Amino acid sequence: MLLRKNAKEQLLRDVPLFSHCTKRELAALAAEADELELPAGVELTREGTSGREFVVLARGGAKVTRSGRVVNRLGSGDFLGEIALLSGGTRTATVTTTEPSVVLVLTDRAFRRVAARIPSVNARLVEALAERLQRASL
Amino acid sequence: MSAPLDLLRSVPLFDRVDDKQLKRLGESFTDRPFSAGQELVTEGSGGVGFFIIESGQARVSVEGEFRAELGPGDHFGEIALIDGGLRTATVTALTDGKMYGMTSWQFRPLVEDNASIAWPLLETMARRTRELEQRDH
Numbered sequence: 001m002l003l004r005k006n007a008k009e010q011l012l013r014d015v016p017l018f019s020h021c022t023k024r025e026l027a028a029l030a031a032e033a034d035e036l037e038l039p040a041g042v043e044l045t046r047e048g049t050s051g052r053e054f055v056v057l058a059r060g061g062a063k064v065t066r067s068g069r070v071v072n073r074l075g076s077g078d079f080l081g082e083i084a085l086l087s088g089g090t091r092t093a094t095v096t097t098t099e100p101s102v103v104l105v106l107t108d109r110a111f112r113r114v115a116a117r118i119p120s121v122n123a124r125l126v127e128a129l130a131e132r133l134q135r136a137s138l
Numbered sequence: 139m140s141a142p143l144d145l146l147r148s149v150p151l152f153d154r155v156d157d158k159q160l161k162r163l164g165e166s167f168t169d170r171p172f173s174a175g176q177e178l179v180t181e182g183s184g185g186v187g188f189f190i191i192e193s194g195q196a197r198v199s200v201e202g203e204f205r206a207e208l209g210p211g212d213h214f215g216e217i218a219l220i221d222g223g224l225r226t227a228t229v230t231a232l233t234d235g236k237m238y239g240m241t242s243w244q245f246r247p248l249v250e251d252n253a254s255i256a257w258p259l260l261e262t263m264a265r266r267t268r269e270l271e272q273r274d275h
């Protein structure tokens with residue numbers, strides 16, 4: 001079932017990454033993103049495979065596994081896919097939904113358009129990556 | 139005084155930033171002379187700055203234990219620049235010298251207003267995250 005436009009914008013507004021967006025920016029974002037309703041057990045990315053989509057977990061939950069080991073859990077508002085998208089390599093982890101979820105998917109091109117148009121998203125991404133980088137370097 | 143371009147080029151975080159944007163970044167740096175024995179940053183303090191050493195030597199220590207020696211072209215504090223977190227090490231000058239510094243509140247607006255600075259930073263950070271996370275496995 002497709003979400004109505006307003007519902008999609010509301011979903012986006014609840015995602016911290018987009019919380020600084022203006023109404024107009026949210027509308028542009030909503031036009032770029034595809035939303036999917038998924039059951040539990042769906043693989044959003046698979047470690048080692050190629051894939052360039054950026055995925056926002058708008059509602060629901062997922063687990064992140066690397067070499068079969070659970071390394072993180074994601075909840076509503078979290079995002080994934082940014083490393084492969086930005087660094088051009090394969091997926092660094094497998095992400096699988098653990099409950100019925102709503103995800104918003106941006107292709108790498110759409111993501112670049114969004115990043116160019118909405119600077120606050122860039123700043124948030126830089127922060128999120130810095131945190132991840134710091135965890136990885138500990 | 140803004141930081142020289144060739145000094146900024148030596149910073150891996152700025153790898154993919156083009157010279158025009160690098161020059162803009164450079165304008166946000168100020169020069170800070172230091173003298174031997176001076177504590178440049180202190181572990182556990184909230185100093186929010188990124189520094190590049192132009193001349194002189196300094197030592198990095200964590201909980202009083204020696205970790206590394208820094209010299210011209212070396213830099214520290216790039217993560218604090220972005221997340222404003224607490225210092226994880228103490229850096230003490232061994233000789234007189236000069237460094238260039240930028241605070242996170244100078245850096246942030248540059249990233250927020252400027253996709254052509256933000257995007258290359260993101261690419262470099264993503265690459266490093268990938269390398270570090272894969273090293274652990």
